[in-house]
Amino acid sequence: MTDAETVIEARGVGLSYRDGQRHVTALHDIDLAVARGERVALVGPSGSGKSSLLFVLGGLRRPTHGDVLLLGRSLVGGADATADVRRRHVGFLFQEPFLVPYLTVRENALAHVPTAEASERVEALAVSIGIAHLLDERPHRLSGGERQRAGLLRALAAGPDLILADEPTASLDHATGRAVLDALAAHARDAALVVATHDLSMLDAVHRVLRLADGRQTPG
Amino acid sequence: MTASSSGVLRPSPLSAWLWLRRHPRQAAPLVAIQALVTALLVMIITPTNAFRATSEAYAEALARVTIASPLRQFAFDDDLLARLDANPGQAERVEAKMFWLKMPMIVGQGFAPLIAVPDDARDAFLERVGARLVEGHWPRPGTDDAVLHDSLITARGFRLGDAFGRLEDPADPTPGRFVVVGRLEGSARLGIVDHAYASRPASVLARTPPFQLVYAKAGREAESDAYLRDLVDDEGRSLLHVVDRAYLAERIDESLANLPVLLGFITAAVALVVALVTSLLAVVAFQARVDEFGLQLAVGHRVRTLVRKLARETALVATLGWAIGLGIGLTSVTLYRDLVLEPKGILMQVPDMRPILLSLLVPTLSTVVASFVIARRLRGMDPVSVIQRRGA
Numbered sequence: 001m002t003d004a005e006t007v008i009e010a011r012g013v014g015l016s017y018r019d020g021q022r023h024v025t026a027l028h029d030i031d032l033a034v035a036r037g038e039r040v041a042l043v044g045p046s047g048s049g050k051s052s053l054l055f056v057l058g059g060l061r062r063p064t065h066g067d068v069l070l071l072g073r074s075l076v077g078g079a080d081a082t083a084d085v086r087r088r089h090v091g092f093l094f095q096e097p098f099l100v101p102y103l104t105v106r107e108n109a110l111a112h113v114p115t116a117e118a119s120e121r122v123e124a125l126a127v128s129i130g131i132a133h134l135l136d137e138r139p140h141r142l143s144g145g146e147r148q149r150a151g152l153l154r155a156l157a158a159g160p161d162l163i164l165a166d167e168p169t170a171s172l173d174h175a176t177g178r179a180v181l182d183a184l185a186a187h188a189r190d191a192a193l194v195v196a197t198h199d200l201s202m203l204d205a206v207h208r209v210l211r212l213a214d215g216r217q218t219p220g
Numbered sequence: 221m222t223a224s225s226s227g228v229l230r231p232s233p234l235s236a237w238l239w240l241r242r243h244p245r246q247a248a249p250l251v252a253i254q255a256l257v258t259a260l261l262v263m264i265i266t267p268t269n270a271f272r273a274t275s276e277a278y279a280e281a282l283a284r285v286t287i288a289s290p291l292r293q294f295a296f297d298d299d300l301l302a303r304l305d306a307n308p309g310q311a312e313r314v315e316a317k318m319f320w321l322k323m324p325m326i327v328g329q330g331f332a333p334l335i336a337v338p339d340d341a342r343d344a345f346l347e348r349v350g351a352r353l354v355e356g357h358w359p360r361p362g363t364d365d366a367v368l369h370d371s372l373i374t375a376r377g378f379r380l381g382d383a384f385g386r387l388e389d390p391a392d393p394t395p396g397r398f399v400v401v402g403r404l405e406g407s408a409r410l411g412i413v414d415h416a417y418a419s420r421p422a423s424v425l426a427r428t429p430p431f432q433l434v435y436a437k438a439g440r441e442a443e444s445d446a447y448l449r450d451l452v453d454d455e456g457r458s459l460l461h462v463v464d465r466a467y468l469a470e471r472i473d474e475s476l477a478n479l480p481v482l483l484g485f486i487t488a489a490v491a492l493v494v495a496l497v498t499s500l501l502a503v504v505a506f507q508a509r510v511d512e513f514g515l516q517l518a519v520g521h522r523v524r525t526l527v528r529k530l531a532r533e534t535a536l537v538a539t540l541g542w543a544i545g546l547g548i549g550l551t552s553v554t555l556y557r558d559l560v561l562e563p564k565g566i567l568m569q570v571p572d573m574r575p576i577l578l579s580l581l582v583p584t585l586s587t588v589v590a591s592f593v594i595a596r597r598l599r600g601m602d603p604v605s606v607i608q609r610r611g612a
Contacts (some may be wrong), residue, residue, distance in 0.1 A: 008247025051608065055604050058518075060518060060603060060604050061604060079518070079602070079604075080517070080522055080523050083517070083520045083521060083522045084520065084522070085520075086395055086518075086519070086520040087519065087521070090518070090520070092518055092519055094518075094607055096607075097436055097519075098511060098513045098515040098518075098607070100233075100515070101512075102238075102242040102243060103233050103238075104238065107233035107238075108233070110233055111234060111516065112231040112516070112519045112520050112521060114232045114233060114234075154519070166607075192560075209446075
């Protein structure tokens, strides 16, 4: 893959912060480049820095040092400064789907991209991931798997270039988790996908695995 | 949801109206607070216009003519009358006397004029002040007959044949004694008594000095009044006390001078308290929606977008409460006016723009303060912490 196809790139990224009296170094000099269509898994034990790296890649955390480039442009600033870029180019899928309780599945998916184009995309995606009949339902009427698929719908609504998924199957049973993962893989073909997971069964759905321990890349 | 011509979906999932429609129970306390406070302000402030409305109605009769009385002597002498008659703007003058008829006000009491004019000058006077006899008869010469405006009869609870005055009731400030023999209608609230009766030397009514009713030529009222005010003695001191429309308006303004300050203070204090209560409730509501806002920030909404959304929600709730409160307040003061005040001859203007405009301070201040408080919380919010707390 050429540099032109690189969607997200971390160059020597480090992340430190204070947690009360404690000084925490969550990431040490991480280098990572993910191309369009590529699927990368971040694996490692709890506290290894998987989620921190996802948040840095998505612009939700500002790296203490190093640089993050999204589509060749530096993601400068904190969560608010990078909000517009994130809304247009990044889709997040979290362990908890975080659906807004008073909005329907459709409204949840379109809250950050209320455009006709996104609406058409959501209609089509909902059919393909099997929740078209739930588009006008509110989250409290959905099962865990349906809620996570509704979260997936929101992550894909803007047609993102980068999809960041943090333990997307952790709170689902195996079969449901697999279905969500398949849907994620199927619809991330035109995007770069970075997924943080403990679930080793997910690894056969990705092209590459980045192992982390204590915030450092470790050899595979 | 449908797409607008610009391709943006309407209604937006972030619209305040959508939130309100789906959270009627959460919005209800805020709507109720705003409504009750607005209604209260309308019900407190509107009746205060009764002071002015009623005073102006009583002054109206006097405002259509000019009253001139000697400032430096007990009564007019020939010299002063001659100087009066040199007024180029004067059409006619009539000697008259005036007593005061106690009337209920919304608080305390006011006074309506009871004017004694000679028989032959009565018709011209009544034509000028716009009053006409609709029941009973005019005061007979030399008698204590009185004709009163309908509103005065109603307000005092009189019927034709009833007597009033200090000789009838020691607590009545009107000197002497009069008997109601007729009912007047028209815009001027006044009473008419017989001038000859009011001028009897042996009567207590004789203590009240006469004055001159000055009728100006058409279109020359200002010139005539200015002439009267400018009449001075050799030492440059004013000779006349001139009561014209401007003088009456000034006295009414003077008597109500502190009212706007008082009302402004009450409104500001109430609005501030409501704004603080609203912002406290908004913070409680915000805490219940932390996950929602953490997520919205994470997926790419800016803080200012969410502040605007919350400000719109607060403004919508506050405006809805204000509108409901306005309806309740206006209905209440209308009923109060029709059922309580008007039977007592007390006028009140409904709707009154002052409470409507002043009460706008309540939703405005609520929205501004609540938005400011919530904006500070949103700016300090870390979406990652919210996500990790829920994901943990």
